Amino acid sequence: MILEALDITKEYRISGRKVFSALQGVSMSLGEGEVLGIVGESGSGKTTLSEIAGGLQKPTSGKVLFQGEDISLLRGDKRREYRRSVQFVFQSPRESMNPYFSIRRILSEPLSVNFPKMGRKERDKRIEETLEKVGMDPSSTLSFFPSHFSGGQSQRIAIARALLLEPKVIICDECTSALDVSLEAQIINLLSSLKRETGVAMVFISHDIALTRYISDRIMVLKDGKTVEEGDTEVVMEKPKSEYTRMLLENSFL
Numbered sequence: 001m002i003l004e005a006l007d008i009t010k011e012y013r014i015s016g017r018k019v020f021s022a023l024q025g026v027s028m029s030l031g032e033g034e035v036l037g038i039v040g041e042s043g044s045g046k047t048t049l050s051e052i053a054g055g056l057q058k059p060t061s062g063k064v065l066f067q068g069e070d071i072s073l074l075r076g077d078k079r080r081e082y083r084r085s086v087q088f089v090f091q092s093p094r095e096s097m098n099p100y101f102s103i104r105r106i107l108s109e110p111l112s113v114n115f116p117k118m119g120r121k122e123r124d125k126r127i128e129e130t131l132e133k134v135g136m137d138p139s140s141t142l143s144f145f146p147s148h149f150s151g152g153q154s155q156r157i158a159i160a161r162a163l164l165l166e167p168k169v170i171i172c173d174e175c176t177s178a179l180d181v182s183l184e185a186q187i188i189n190l191l192s193s194l195k196r197e198t199g200v201a202m203v204f205i206s207h208d209i210a211l212t213r214y215i216s217d218r219i220m221v222l223k224d225g226k227t228v229e230e231g232d233t234e235v236v237m238e239k240p241k242s243e244y245t246r247m248l249l250e251n252s253f254l
Helices: 046-053 076-085 103-114 120-133 151-164 181-198 209-213 233-238 243-252
Strands: 003-014 018-030 035-039 061-066 086-089 169-173 201-206 218-223 226-232
Touching: 003 046, 018 035, 018 046, 018 201, 018 226, 035 046, 035 209, 046 169, 046 201, 076 086, 086 151, 103 120, 103 151, 120 151, 151 169, 151 181, 181 201, 201 209, 209 218, 209 233, 209 243, 218 233, 218 243, 226 233, 226 243
Parallel strands: 035 201, 035 218, 086 169, 169 201
Antiparallel strands: 003 018, 003 061, 218 226
């Protein structure tokens, strides 16, 4: 497995001594080139789990393994490799982009930070090729600012930024939920084609289990910080074991 979260518990203190448990002994695993769909209603723990797996939060207990190594013990080059290798695409791409920076600068910065010896020509070439991969024309993109682009275009740029570092894992956290149905389908198709072309593994987080079906190899269902079901996508969709999963399916098809 390339990424594993083992027996993860996450607790938050609220109003002094009161404790809220966002995750209660949850485990997940992601194989190379695999897409794991994590579904559940708001507050189920999906984002918390993904942020712990991606190193944005620390668990209260449990551990995360990247290529078999505990990420809490990684130092130096290994820590930097993990940071490069696990990238995020968030729900609201514009909020993760500096509105005062051009797209060229937004895409150049991660390359400059992670590959300081990369020359400008090589950097520009990689940026242009990556934009083309996600269906954006570099000549009408790089000199503009985030506010010039639609939601679907902004998400394509965000995906390009994640791909620039040639990650092994991309975590997509509700990356289509702010889009209309037609744009949602475009982004799903784009992610599916990128998976085939690059072999990148993905964690795809959504409240919509039907949508998750179109991209995921396996589906994991969370409710109130616990795993209620997990299995191959078609098995979960056709023969759900949990009443909660059946409820998600019924609501999704309305």
